[in-house]
Amino acid sequence: MELRSLVTALFALLFWTPQLAASRAGPEVLHRDVCIIGGGAAGTHAAIRLQQKSKSVTLIEKEALLGGHINTFLDPRTKAAFEYGVAVFNNVSLVRDYFDYLQVPLKSFTGWVPNATAVYADLARGNDLPGPTSNMSDFLPALNSYKAQLEKYPYLATGFHLEYPIPEDLLLPFGDFCKKYDTRAVAQYLFPSNGGYGNLLATPTLYLMKQSSMDQVQGILTNDAVNNAARGRNQALHEVARTRLEKNRNDVFVSSRITRVDRTGESGVVVHINTPRGKKAIRASKLVIAIPPTLSTLTPFMDLTNDEYVHFRQFNNSYLWAAVVKNSGIPTTASLMNLDPAAPLQIPAMPQIYGTTPTPIKDLHVVWYRSPHLVPDWEVKSHIEEDFNRLYGRGAEVVVLKNHSPYLLEVALDSVQAGFYDGLNRLQEKWDTFWTGAAWKTNDSTAIWKFNEEVLLPMILASLKGRG
Ligand SMILES: Cc1cc2nc3c(=O)[nH]c(=O)nc-3n(C[C@H](O)[C@H](O)[C@H](O)COP(=O)(O)OP(=O)(O)OC[C@H]3O[C@@H](n4cnc5c(N)ncnc54)[C@H](O)[C@@H]3O)c2cc1C
Structure with missing residues:
Protein backbone atom coordinates (compact mmCIF):
# COMPACT_ATOMS: atom_id res chain seq x y z
CA MET A 1 0.00 0.00 0.00
CA GLU A 2 1.30 3.44 -0.91
CA LEU A 3 2.17 5.69 2.02
CA ARG A 4 -0.55 8.19 1.04
CA SER A 5 -3.27 5.49 0.98
CA LEU A 6 -2.08 4.15 4.31
CA VAL A 7 -2.31 7.61 5.93
CA THR A 8 -5.80 8.13 4.43
CA ALA A 9 -6.95 4.76 5.76
CA LEU A 10 -5.56 5.56 9.23
CA PHE A 11 -7.35 8.93 9.28
CA ALA A 12 -10.60 7.27 8.21
CA LEU A 13 -10.27 4.79 11.07
CA LEU A 14 -9.47 7.54 13.57
CA PHE A 15 -12.57 9.58 12.72
CA TRP A 16 -15.00 6.71 12.17
CA THR A 17 -17.80 6.71 14.74
CA PRO A 18 -21.18 4.97 14.69
CA GLN A 19 -22.81 8.46 14.61
CA LEU A 20 -20.82 9.40 11.52
CA ALA A 21 -21.82 6.16 9.86
CA ALA A 22 -25.47 6.82 10.80
CA SER A 23 -25.37 10.39 9.48
CA ARG A 24 -23.90 9.16 6.18
CA ALA A 25 -26.68 6.59 6.00
CA GLY A 26 -29.25 9.46 6.12
CA PRO A 27 -31.80 10.24 8.80
CA GLU A 28 -33.72 7.57 10.66
CA VAL A 29 -37.16 7.35 9.04
CA LEU A 30 -40.20 7.01 11.30
CA HIS A 31 -43.66 6.21 9.96
CA ARG A 32 -46.50 7.72 11.99
CA ASP A 33 -50.20 8.52 11.61
CA VAL A 34 -49.76 12.10 12.80
CA CYS A 35 -46.80 14.45 13.26
CA ILE A 36 -47.47 17.40 15.62
CA ILE A 37 -45.31 20.53 15.66
CA GLY A 38 -45.39 22.44 18.98
CA GLY A 39 -45.64 20.88 22.44
CA GLY A 40 -47.61 23.59 24.24
CA ALA A 41 -51.16 23.27 25.59
CA ALA A 42 -52.66 22.57 22.15
CA GLY A 43 -50.06 20.19 20.69
CA THR A 44 -49.55 18.07 23.81
CA HIS A 45 -53.28 17.64 24.38
CA ALA A 46 -53.83 16.70 20.72
CA ALA A 47 -51.02 14.11 20.96
CA ILE A 48 -52.47 12.52 24.10
CA ARG A 49 -55.99 12.40 22.69
CA LEU A 50 -54.78 10.85 19.41
CA GLN A 51 -52.81 8.24 21.36
CA GLN A 52 -56.00 7.45 23.29
CA LYS A 53 -57.64 6.84 19.90
CA SER A 54 -54.86 4.33 19.02
CA LYS A 55 -53.10 6.60 16.53
CA SER A 56 -49.30 6.76 16.37
CA VAL A 57 -47.95 10.23 16.96
CA THR A 58 -44.68 12.18 16.88
CA LEU A 59 -44.57 15.43 18.88
CA ILE A 60 -41.82 17.96 18.11
CA GLU A 61 -40.89 20.79 20.49
CA LYS A 62 -38.06 23.29 20.12
CA GLU A 63 -37.61 23.92 23.85
CA ALA A 64 -36.20 21.43 26.37
CA LEU A 65 -39.58 21.03 28.10
CA LEU A 66 -43.12 20.54 26.86
CA GLY A 67 -45.69 23.05 28.14
CA GLY A 68 -45.33 26.25 26.09
CA HIS A 69 -46.54 29.17 28.20
CA ILE A 70 -46.30 27.15 31.42
CA ASN A 71 -43.45 28.43 33.60
CA THR A 72 -43.02 26.81 36.98
CA PHE A 73 -40.51 28.57 39.26
CA LEU A 74 -38.59 26.21 41.53
CA ASP A 75 -36.97 28.10 44.40
CA PRO A 76 -33.50 26.60 44.91
CA ARG A 77 -33.44 27.66 48.60
CA THR A 78 -36.79 26.39 49.84
CA LYS A 79 -37.67 23.94 47.00
CA ALA A 80 -41.10 25.62 46.91
CA ALA A 81 -42.70 25.90 43.45
CA PHE A 82 -45.12 28.42 41.97
CA GLU A 83 -46.41 29.36 38.54
CA TYR A 84 -45.43 32.53 36.73
CA GLY A 85 -46.87 31.43 33.38
CA VAL A 86 -50.10 29.46 32.90
CA ALA A 87 -51.51 28.97 36.39
CA VAL A 88 -55.19 28.12 36.27
CA PHE A 89 -57.72 26.05 34.33
CA ASN A 90 -61.50 26.12 34.30
CA ASN A 91 -63.22 23.62 36.54
CA VAL A 92 -65.04 21.79 33.74
CA SER A 93 -65.32 18.06 32.99
CA LEU A 94 -62.98 18.24 30.00
CA VAL A 95 -60.15 19.57 32.22
CA ARG A 96 -60.93 17.11 35.02
CA ASP A 97 -60.94 14.18 32.56
CA TYR A 98 -57.61 15.22 31.01
CA PHE A 99 -55.85 15.55 34.38
CA ASP A 100 -57.53 12.39 35.60
CA TYR A 101 -56.32 10.38 32.59
CA LEU A 102 -52.76 11.58 33.26
CA GLN A 103 -53.25 10.93 36.99
CA VAL A 104 -52.19 14.48 37.87
CA PRO A 105 -54.24 15.66 40.84
CA LEU A 106 -56.19 18.92 40.73
CA LYS A 107 -57.12 21.21 43.57
CA SER A 108 -59.11 24.40 43.83
CA PHE A 109 -57.11 27.45 42.93
CA ALA A 225 -63.43 28.60 37.90
CA VAL A 226 -60.00 27.46 38.29
CA ASN A 227 -57.81 24.67 39.46
CA ASN A 228 -54.17 23.90 39.33
CA ALA A 229 -52.07 20.82 39.87
CA ALA A 230 -51.97 19.88 43.52
CA ARG A 231 -48.22 19.52 43.38
CA GLY A 232 -48.09 23.28 42.76
CA ARG A 233 -46.42 22.53 39.46
CA ASN A 234 -48.39 22.77 36.25
CA GLN A 235 -45.24 21.60 34.51
CA ALA A 236 -46.01 18.19 36.03
CA LEU A 237 -48.94 17.80 33.64
CA HIS A 238 -46.62 17.97 30.65
CA GLU A 239 -43.92 15.81 32.24
CA VAL A 240 -46.47 13.05 32.75
CA ALA A 241 -47.89 13.58 29.25
CA ARG A 242 -44.42 13.11 27.79
CA THR A 243 -43.82 9.86 29.70
CA ARG A 244 -47.24 8.60 28.64
CA LEU A 245 -46.64 9.44 24.97
CA GLU A 246 -43.23 7.79 24.91
CA LYS A 247 -44.71 4.55 26.24
CA ASN A 248 -45.89 2.99 22.99
CA ARG A 249 -45.34 3.73 19.31
CA ASN A 250 -45.03 7.47 19.97
CA ASP A 251 -42.07 9.77 20.12
CA VAL A 252 -41.51 13.12 21.76
CA PHE A 253 -38.56 15.11 20.42
CA VAL A 254 -37.68 18.11 22.59
CA SER A 255 -34.79 20.56 21.97
CA SER A 256 -35.35 19.75 18.32
CA ARG A 257 -35.16 21.92 15.22
CA ILE A 258 -37.31 21.39 12.16
CA THR A 259 -35.19 21.79 9.05
CA ARG A 260 -37.84 21.12 6.40
CA VAL A 261 -41.48 20.16 6.01
CA ASP A 262 -42.20 18.55 2.66
CA ARG A 263 -45.86 18.45 1.63
CA THR A 264 -45.28 17.80 -2.07
CA GLY A 265 -45.67 14.00 -2.03
CA GLU A 266 -48.78 12.26 -3.34
CA SER A 267 -50.12 11.90 0.15
CA GLY A 268 -48.93 12.68 3.65
CA VAL A 269 -45.98 14.80 4.72
CA VAL A 270 -42.31 14.36 5.59
CA VAL A 271 -40.92 16.40 8.48
CA HIS A 272 -37.11 16.57 8.76
CA ILE A 273 -35.72 17.34 12.22
CA ASN A 274 -32.40 17.67 14.01
CA THR A 275 -32.79 16.16 17.45
CA PRO A 276 -30.36 15.47 20.30
CA ARG A 277 -30.73 11.81 19.19
CA GLY A 278 -29.67 12.55 15.61
CA LYS A 279 -31.49 13.45 12.41
CA LYS A 280 -34.97 12.04 11.83
CA ALA A 281 -37.43 12.09 8.98
CA ILE A 282 -41.05 11.66 10.11
CA ARG A 283 -43.26 10.29 7.34
CA ALA A 284 -46.77 11.02 8.60
CA SER A 285 -50.22 10.72 7.06
CA LYS A 286 -51.28 13.99 8.71
CA LEU A 287 -49.53 17.07 10.04
CA VAL A 288 -50.80 19.16 12.96
CA ILE A 289 -49.28 22.61 13.42
CA ALA A 290 -49.72 23.86 16.99
CA ILE A 291 -47.42 26.92 16.99
CA PRO A 292 -48.49 30.53 16.36
CA PRO A 293 -49.15 30.68 12.58
CA THR A 294 -47.06 33.72 11.62
CA LEU A 295 -44.77 34.10 8.64
CA SER A 296 -41.72 34.39 10.88
CA THR A 297 -42.49 31.16 12.77
CA LEU A 298 -43.44 29.02 9.74
CA THR A 299 -41.44 30.12 6.71
CA PRO A 300 -38.01 29.06 8.08
CA PHE A 301 -38.97 25.43 7.51
CA MET A 302 -41.95 25.20 5.19
CA ASP A 303 -43.28 26.57 1.91
CA LEU A 304 -46.71 28.05 2.51
CA THR A 305 -49.48 27.74 -0.04
CA ASN A 306 -50.76 31.02 -1.44
CA ASP A 307 -53.90 30.78 0.72
CA GLU A 308 -51.90 30.15 3.88
CA TYR A 309 -49.55 33.03 3.08
CA VAL A 310 -52.40 35.47 2.39
CA HIS A 311 -54.02 34.67 5.73
CA PHE A 312 -51.01 34.39 8.03
CA ARG A 313 -49.40 37.62 6.84
CA GLN A 314 -52.45 39.52 8.18
CA PHE A 315 -51.90 38.53 11.79
CA LEU A 409 -52.77 37.05 17.19
CA GLU A 410 -55.48 39.32 15.77
CA VAL A 411 -56.42 40.81 12.41
CA ALA A 412 -57.91 44.19 11.45
CA LEU A 413 -61.69 44.49 11.82
CA ASP A 414 -62.40 45.12 8.13
CA SER A 415 -60.67 41.85 7.43
CA VAL A 416 -62.80 40.08 10.08
CA GLN A 417 -65.93 41.55 8.45
CA ALA A 418 -64.75 40.41 5.03
CA GLY A 419 -64.68 36.80 6.25
CA PHE A 420 -61.02 36.36 7.29
CA TYR A 421 -61.86 33.63 9.79
CA ASP A 422 -64.00 31.66 7.32
CA GLY A 423 -61.00 31.63 4.98
CA LEU A 424 -58.73 30.66 7.88
CA ASN A 425 -60.99 27.74 8.82
CA ARG A 426 -60.99 26.54 5.20
CA LEU A 427 -57.21 25.99 5.46
CA GLN A 428 -57.88 23.02 7.73
CA GLU A 429 -57.13 19.65 6.13
CA LYS A 430 -55.61 21.14 2.97
CA TRP A 431 -52.29 19.43 2.09
CA ASP A 432 -52.91 16.92 4.92
CA THR A 433 -52.30 19.80 7.33
CA PHE A 434 -54.40 20.68 10.40
CA TRP A 435 -54.05 23.72 12.64
CA THR A 436 -54.68 24.28 16.35
CA GLY A 437 -53.62 26.61 19.20
CA ALA A 438 -54.54 30.00 20.58
CA ALA A 439 -54.84 31.76 17.19
CA TRP A 440 -57.65 29.36 16.18
CA LYS A 441 -59.61 29.80 19.41
CA THR A 442 -58.27 32.12 22.13
CA ASN A 443 -55.44 32.34 24.68
CA ASP A 444 -57.02 30.03 27.21
CA SER A 445 -55.91 26.42 27.75
CA THR A 446 -59.39 25.10 28.57
CA ALA A 447 -60.84 26.74 25.47
CA ILE A 448 -58.02 25.36 23.30
CA TRP A 449 -58.58 21.82 24.61
CA LYS A 450 -62.29 22.25 23.84
CA PHE A 451 -61.35 23.31 20.30
CA ASN A 452 -59.17 20.20 19.96
CA GLU A 453 -62.03 18.05 21.19
CA GLU A 454 -64.86 19.56 19.18
CA VAL A 455 -63.14 20.70 15.99
CA LEU A 456 -59.65 19.27 15.47
CA LEU A 457 -59.96 15.62 16.53
CA PRO A 458 -63.17 14.82 14.61
CA MET A 459 -61.55 16.27 11.45
CA ILE A 460 -58.30 14.31 11.80
CA LEU A 461 -59.97 11.03 12.76
CA ALA A 462 -62.37 11.27 9.83
CA SER A 463 -59.57 11.99 7.37
CA LEU A 464 -57.41 9.13 8.73
CA LYS A 465 -60.40 6.82 8.36
CA GLY A 466 -60.84 8.07 4.79
CA ARG A 467 -57.41 6.63 4.05
CA GLY A 468 -58.72 3.17 4.91
C1 LIG B 1 -47.71 34.51 31.19
C2 LIG B 1 -48.94 33.79 30.70
C3 LIG B 1 -49.87 33.29 31.60
C4 LIG B 1 -50.99 32.61 31.15
N1 LIG B 1 -51.86 32.10 32.09
C5 LIG B 1 -52.87 31.32 31.67
C6 LIG B 1 -53.67 30.63 32.64
O1 LIG B 1 -53.47 30.74 33.84
N2 LIG B 1 -54.66 29.83 32.16
C7 LIG B 1 -54.88 29.65 30.83
O2 LIG B 1 -55.77 28.89 30.46
N3 LIG B 1 -54.16 30.31 29.92
C8 LIG B 1 -53.15 31.12 30.29
N4 LIG B 1 -52.37 31.74 29.36
C9 LIG B 1 -52.76 31.67 27.96
C10 LIG B 1 -51.98 30.65 27.13
O3 LIG B 1 -51.54 31.36 26.00
C11 LIG B 1 -52.82 29.51 26.64
O4 LIG B 1 -53.53 28.96 27.69
C12 LIG B 1 -52.03 28.34 26.00
O5 LIG B 1 -50.86 28.10 26.72
C13 LIG B 1 -51.67 28.56 24.55
O6 LIG B 1 -51.33 27.28 24.07
P1 LIG B 1 -50.76 27.00 22.62
O7 LIG B 1 -50.48 25.55 22.55
O8 LIG B 1 -51.62 27.63 21.60
O9 LIG B 1 -49.39 27.84 22.56
P2 LIG B 1 -48.04 27.63 23.33
O10 LIG B 1 -48.28 27.23 24.74
O11 LIG B 1 -47.22 28.85 23.07
O12 LIG B 1 -47.36 26.39 22.58
C14 LIG B 1 -46.64 26.48 21.38
C15 LIG B 1 -45.44 25.56 21.53
O13 LIG B 1 -44.79 25.44 20.26
C16 LIG B 1 -43.39 25.52 20.45
N5 LIG B 1 -42.79 25.96 19.20
C17 LIG B 1 -42.81 27.20 18.64
N6 LIG B 1 -42.14 27.18 17.47
C18 LIG B 1 -41.69 25.92 17.28
C19 LIG B 1 -40.95 25.26 16.26
N7 LIG B 1 -40.49 25.92 15.20
N8 LIG B 1 -40.68 23.94 16.39
C20 LIG B 1 -41.12 23.24 17.45
N9 LIG B 1 -41.83 23.81 18.47
C21 LIG B 1 -42.11 25.12 18.38
C22 LIG B 1 -43.24 26.50 21.61
O14 LIG B 1 -41.99 26.38 22.22
C23 LIG B 1 -44.41 26.09 22.51
O15 LIG B 1 -44.05 25.06 23.40
C24 LIG B 1 -51.22 32.44 29.77
C25 LIG B 1 -50.30 32.94 28.85
C26 LIG B 1 -49.17 33.60 29.31
C27 LIG B 1 -48.17 34.11 28.31
Missing part, protein backbone atom coordinates in the same frame (compact mmCIF):
# COMPACT_ATOMS: atom_id res chain seq x y z
CA THR A 110 -57.36 30.07 45.64
CA GLY A 111 -54.58 32.34 44.49
CA TRP A 112 -50.83 32.18 44.91
CA VAL A 113 -50.99 32.85 48.67
CA PRO A 114 -53.93 32.65 51.10
CA ASN A 115 -55.74 35.90 51.95
CA ALA A 116 -53.81 38.08 49.50
CA THR A 117 -54.52 41.80 49.66
CA ALA A 118 -54.18 44.53 47.02
CA VAL A 119 -52.24 47.80 46.87
CA TYR A 120 -52.51 50.42 44.14
CA ALA A 121 -49.89 52.68 42.60
CA ASP A 122 -49.05 54.86 39.63
CA LEU A 123 -45.81 53.09 38.76
CA ALA A 124 -44.80 55.52 36.02
CA ARG A 125 -44.69 58.41 38.50
CA GLY A 126 -43.82 56.43 41.62
CA ASN A 127 -46.95 57.36 43.64
CA ASP A 128 -49.13 55.22 45.91
CA LEU A 129 -52.85 55.47 45.13
CA PRO A 130 -55.94 54.73 47.25
CA GLY A 131 -57.56 52.47 44.59
CA PRO A 132 -59.44 52.40 41.30
CA THR A 133 -62.38 54.72 40.65
CA SER A 134 -64.88 51.82 40.49
CA ASN A 135 -65.73 50.19 43.80
CA MET A 136 -65.52 46.45 44.12
CA SER A 137 -69.31 46.60 44.72
CA ASP A 138 -69.70 47.87 41.11
CA PHE A 139 -67.98 44.77 39.81
CA LEU A 140 -70.70 42.10 40.15
CA PRO A 141 -73.49 44.13 38.49
CA ALA A 142 -71.05 45.05 35.72
CA LEU A 143 -70.04 41.40 35.25
CA ASN A 144 -73.70 40.36 35.06
CA SER A 145 -74.33 43.03 32.45
CA TYR A 146 -71.32 41.76 30.46
CA LYS A 147 -72.59 38.18 30.80
CA ALA A 148 -76.03 39.16 29.49
CA GLN A 149 -74.38 40.55 26.34
CA LEU A 150 -72.06 37.56 25.97
CA GLU A 151 -75.07 35.20 26.06
CA LYS A 152 -76.22 36.68 22.74
CA TYR A 153 -73.25 35.11 20.96
CA PRO A 154 -73.05 31.41 21.91
CA TYR A 155 -71.11 30.71 18.69
CA LEU A 156 -68.08 32.51 20.19
CA ALA A 157 -67.60 29.47 22.44
CA THR A 158 -66.08 27.21 19.75
CA GLY A 159 -63.52 28.29 17.15
CA PHE A 160 -63.89 31.46 15.10
CA HIS A 161 -67.22 30.47 13.51
CA LEU A 162 -68.74 33.92 13.22
CA GLU A 163 -72.15 35.05 12.01
CA TYR A 164 -72.48 37.78 9.35
CA PRO A 165 -72.95 40.63 9.31
CA ILE A 166 -70.88 40.81 12.48
CA PRO A 167 -73.06 42.46 15.16
CA GLU A 168 -72.16 46.12 15.72
CA ASP A 169 -71.50 45.57 19.43
CA LEU A 170 -68.77 43.01 18.69
CA LEU A 171 -67.01 45.56 16.51
CA LEU A 172 -67.04 48.28 19.17
CA PRO A 173 -63.76 49.13 20.90
CA PHE A 174 -64.12 47.58 24.35
CA GLY A 175 -64.01 51.05 25.98
CA ASP A 176 -67.16 52.10 24.05
CA PHE A 177 -68.86 48.79 24.80
CA CYS A 178 -68.17 49.36 28.52
CA LYS A 179 -69.83 52.79 28.37
CA LYS A 180 -72.83 51.45 26.43
CA TYR A 181 -73.52 48.54 28.81
CA ASP A 182 -72.09 50.04 32.00
CA THR A 183 -69.39 47.40 32.31
CA ARG A 184 -66.55 49.79 33.18
CA ALA A 185 -65.79 47.99 36.44
CA VAL A 186 -65.25 44.79 34.45
CA ALA A 187 -62.60 46.55 32.38
CA GLN A 188 -60.91 47.97 35.50
CA TYR A 189 -60.85 44.82 37.57
CA LEU A 190 -60.25 42.35 34.76
CA PHE A 191 -57.51 44.46 33.20
CA PRO A 192 -54.73 42.95 35.34
CA SER A 193 -55.77 39.42 34.34
CA ASN A 194 -56.59 40.07 30.68
CA GLY A 195 -53.03 39.50 29.68
CA GLY A 196 -51.55 40.62 26.44
CA TYR A 197 -53.74 43.40 25.09
CA GLY A 198 -51.66 46.35 23.95
CA ASN A 199 -54.55 48.70 24.67
CA LEU A 200 -57.49 47.01 26.36
CA LEU A 201 -60.02 49.80 25.76
CA ALA A 202 -59.23 49.97 22.04
CA THR A 203 -59.44 46.18 21.62
CA PRO A 204 -62.48 45.09 19.61
CA THR A 205 -65.14 43.58 21.89
CA LEU A 206 -65.12 40.44 19.70
CA TYR A 207 -61.58 39.57 20.81
CA LEU A 208 -62.32 40.49 24.42
CA MET A 209 -65.34 38.20 24.45
CA LYS A 210 -63.30 35.34 22.97
CA GLN A 211 -60.84 35.77 25.85
CA SER A 212 -63.21 36.56 28.75
CA SER A 213 -65.56 33.74 27.77
CA MET A 214 -68.69 32.34 29.39
CA ASP A 215 -66.65 29.62 31.17
CA GLN A 216 -64.45 32.33 32.71
CA VAL A 217 -67.37 34.55 33.73
CA GLN A 218 -69.19 31.55 35.16
CA GLY A 219 -66.08 30.66 37.11
CA ILE A 220 -65.80 34.13 38.64
CA LEU A 221 -69.51 34.20 39.52
CA THR A 222 -69.44 30.77 41.20
CA ASN A 223 -65.92 31.24 42.58
CA ASP A 224 -65.10 27.81 41.18
CA ASN A 316 -50.76 41.26 14.16
CA ASN A 317 -49.62 40.29 17.61
CA SER A 318 -48.78 41.90 20.92
CA TYR A 319 -45.83 41.09 23.19
CA LEU A 320 -45.90 39.68 26.69
CA TRP A 321 -43.33 38.85 29.38
CA ALA A 322 -43.56 37.07 32.72
CA ALA A 323 -40.97 37.74 35.42
CA VAL A 324 -40.10 36.75 38.97
CA VAL A 325 -38.88 39.82 40.86
CA LYS A 326 -36.92 39.87 44.12
CA ASN A 327 -37.19 42.80 46.58
CA SER A 328 -39.83 44.62 44.56
CA GLY A 329 -40.99 46.36 47.74
CA ILE A 330 -44.62 45.28 47.25
CA PRO A 331 -45.93 44.07 50.66
CA THR A 332 -45.28 40.31 50.92
CA THR A 333 -48.88 39.11 50.68
CA ALA A 334 -50.16 41.85 48.34
CA SER A 335 -50.57 42.18 44.60
CA LEU A 336 -49.98 45.62 43.13
CA MET A 337 -52.41 47.08 40.59
CA ASN A 338 -50.76 49.61 38.30
CA LEU A 339 -53.02 52.63 37.58
CA ASP A 340 -52.63 55.88 35.68
CA PRO A 341 -54.91 58.52 37.27
CA ALA A 342 -54.88 60.56 34.04
CA ALA A 343 -55.86 57.69 31.68
CA PRO A 344 -59.38 56.52 30.75
CA LEU A 345 -60.54 54.10 33.46
CA GLN A 346 -57.03 54.63 34.94
CA ILE A 347 -55.70 51.86 32.66
CA PRO A 348 -52.07 52.76 31.87
CA ALA A 349 -50.85 52.86 28.28
CA MET A 350 -48.60 49.98 27.31
CA PRO A 351 -45.67 49.08 27.37
CA GLN A 352 -46.21 48.66 31.09
CA ILE A 353 -46.46 46.26 34.00
CA TYR A 354 -50.07 45.10 33.93
CA GLY A 355 -50.25 42.61 36.78
CA THR A 356 -48.40 41.27 39.80
CA THR A 357 -49.01 38.60 42.40
CA PRO A 358 -47.37 37.64 45.69
CA THR A 359 -45.87 34.14 45.88
CA PRO A 360 -45.33 31.63 48.68
CA ILE A 361 -41.76 32.98 48.92
CA LYS A 362 -41.75 36.25 50.88
CA ASP A 363 -39.32 38.35 48.86
CA LEU A 364 -40.49 37.16 45.42
CA HIS A 365 -43.38 38.54 43.33
CA VAL A 366 -44.58 37.50 39.89
CA VAL A 367 -44.82 40.43 37.47
CA TRP A 368 -46.47 40.47 34.02
CA TYR A 369 -45.51 43.07 31.42
CA ARG A 370 -46.99 43.74 28.00
CA SER A 371 -46.34 45.87 24.97
CA PRO A 372 -48.06 46.57 21.64
CA HIS A 373 -44.64 46.60 19.94
CA LEU A 374 -41.37 44.74 20.19
CA VAL A 375 -39.14 45.70 23.15
CA PRO A 376 -35.79 44.02 23.82
CA ASP A 377 -35.74 41.77 26.88
CA TRP A 378 -33.03 43.85 28.60
CA GLU A 379 -35.25 46.95 28.33
CA VAL A 380 -38.24 45.12 29.83
CA LYS A 381 -36.03 43.97 32.71
CA SER A 382 -34.72 47.47 33.46
CA HIS A 383 -38.19 49.04 33.05
CA ILE A 384 -39.60 46.63 35.66
CA GLU A 385 -36.71 47.23 38.10
CA GLU A 386 -36.84 51.05 37.65
CA ASP A 387 -40.63 51.12 38.23
CA PHE A 388 -40.39 49.34 41.57
CA ASN A 389 -37.28 51.25 42.64
CA ARG A 390 -38.99 54.58 41.87
CA LEU A 391 -41.89 53.61 44.14
CA TYR A 392 -40.19 51.65 46.93
CA GLY A 393 -36.40 52.03 46.47
CA ARG A 394 -35.60 48.51 47.73
CA GLY A 395 -33.21 47.35 44.98
CA ALA A 396 -35.68 45.34 42.88
CA GLU A 397 -34.05 42.59 40.85
CA VAL A 398 -35.59 40.54 38.02
CA VAL A 399 -34.54 36.97 38.87
CA VAL A 400 -36.00 35.39 35.73
CA LEU A 401 -37.75 36.82 32.66
CA LYS A 402 -39.65 34.79 30.04
CA ASN A 403 -40.63 36.28 26.72
CA HIS A 404 -44.01 34.86 25.59
CA SER A 405 -44.16 36.72 22.28
CA PRO A 406 -45.71 36.60 19.74
CA TYR A 407 -48.88 36.81 21.81
CA LEU A 408 -52.56 37.39 20.96
